[in-house]
Amino acid sequence: MASAPLSPDRPVTAAGGELRLPRPPGVIRRFWARHPRLVDALVAVVYLIPVLGSLVLAAPIGPVPLWVTVARVLLVAATAAIMVVWRRSKPWVLVAAAWVTTLLVYPLEAVNVFAIAIGLYALAVYRSSRSAWIGFAISAVVGGAAAFVASLLQPSPLFGESAFFPFAMAEAVVTALLGTLIGITVGNRRRYLEALIARVGDLARERDRQAQLATAVERARIAREMHDVVSHSLTVMVTLAEGSAATAGRDPGRAAEGMRLVADAGRDALLEMRRMLGVLTEPGTETVDGRAPQPGTSAMPELLEGFRAAGLPVTLRTAGAAIADPNLQLTVYRIVQEALTNVLRHAPSARHVDVTIEHADGEVRVEVVDDGDASRPADTASRPADTASRPADTATGASDTGGRGLIGMRERVAVYGGTLDAGPRGFSGWRVRVALPSPERPNGT
Known part of the structure; x- marks a missing residue:
């Protein structure tokens, strides 16, 4: 006092x-x-x-x-x-x-x-x-x-x-x-x-205290967004560059196309970072790109196409009404982006990667399943199967001591009070399953 x-x-x-x-x-x-x-x-x-x-x-x-x-x-x-x-x-x-x-x-x-x-x-x-x-x-x-x-x-x-x-x-x-x-x-x-x-x-x-809390929340949001953008873009660029270097001797045309994709990925990453960091600039200094909307589910095909170009066989399946809430769309987009980035980084030999987005019964369910190597480094947060469907803010795993990939996903899910389950799928493959309560009615109206 x-x-x-x-x-x-x-x-x-x-x-x-x-x-x-x-x-x-x-x-x-x-x-x-x-x-x-x-x-x-x-x-x-x-x-x-x-x-x-x-x-x-x-x-x-x-x-x-x-x-x-x-x-x-x-x-x-x-x-x-x-x-x-x-x-x-x-x-x-x-x-x-x-x-x-x-x-x-x-x-x-x-x-x-x-x-x-x-x-x-x-x-x-x-x-x-x-x-x-x-x-x-x-x-x-x-x-x-x-x-x-x-x-x-x-x-x-x-x-x-x-x-x-x-x-x-x-x-x-x-x-x-x-x-x-x-x-x-x-x-x-x-x-x-x-x-x-x-x-x-x-x-x-x-x-x-409220100002300090708001500052901390904003810093965490910016760190989470930057991780998603940088991690995804660099992973795709490194994979494309390695593929181009491997094929440069026997197929120069394909190598050149791979390097053009690397350049495109880099430009996209720069634009997205400029848009995301626009909140840190002074009023009136934003560029046209800085005022562009954040990516949503409508940008999902383009995202998957980038991973396919990097050699990841991704398929997408959707069910239910379209998601209208732009914040929820961004959350779903970032979760899929991070899950696929982890697959590309840790299981590039996967032959099948299935992405499922379902909006039904007042809930948005996202599942990313691959058939690659079930072992993951610490930053992918392996968890026993019996801990599935635990609230995201209490999920435990090796990610708590490793990178920020699964930590950022868990933070996004916790905002909506949803659940996150990430771990091995039997003897082969990996599954990331997310359930997010939707503020919209199941019929999408």
Whole structure:
């Protein structure tokens, strides 16, 4: 929780920068807010001077011994010192000292109970209204006792012995009540401002956390997209280049065609990366290619044709209504792209690669099956068959310690709350099976 002295000209530091509050009106108010100790000292002086003056002036004419007067002066001075040191941090100590001072000084010299009022004000402001009312109840009893003793020791010549006690009692209670009510008013306003400042600080930190989370999500998305684009394109280009180098001696025409396909794959990769990274450029600097839509299921034939050109025998089968959601289309496209890239990288000798996309029963099911070598490096995330259909965000496998291929697929599937199963298919081949909940109705409308 952000906290600061209740001086609105002080900044409250919040995550992500300073949170500055409006300055209060008036130079004097800001000066007192910046010098709390000076305020406490002035309060103590205002209390101390009239009380000590009354005690000193009454000493020569009163029947009280000098040492008693000196003791009372020291007691009043100690109460004033407590006002300076502990009025804000330990107001209960000040109230207790005020009670002692009232009981020992007030009955003999009929001085006011201003110390109690100051203590109750401090309780209400720096503790709570409940503490102030408890202190007021005890203070009323203490003031009444002091007034009763004073009425017995020195009856007032103006009111007489019978009328002095009610007057003194009313003076003690009213003075304490005024200090309590003023303190409660000021304390409630202070606590309200502190709550507002804390709330604004919490909102500022929440804003920064949301911004950091959005940044992390966007970075993960860009990393995932770049992996898919770069991994796919480089795998296809490397495969085509190796094939062209192998056939350059006996079939130069075919080798030249392979190198043209390498160039086409490179250009396509550059265009896609430029479009994907367009979000990082300043507004107004996007190119026409940067505003092109992301690939979807309509681009699936072109994707498969690129893999066929690289020597991968891919067949596509679709069932159900077309997918209308462009985000879901991109997810399906990237999953198929990554699965085929893994086949091309790790099982280039596969004789059959089947891609199935089915949209039915409120679900999009994608399956990529090949008959290549069932063993895969760590980044292909082999999993036992009995762990199939586990939610994608809990899927485990060797990919957790390897590359980002299956990790990126799992992240895409987790966005939709779907499931991912990737692992060997019996003694030969590999299967990637994905189920994604579709926001569209099964009939596609």
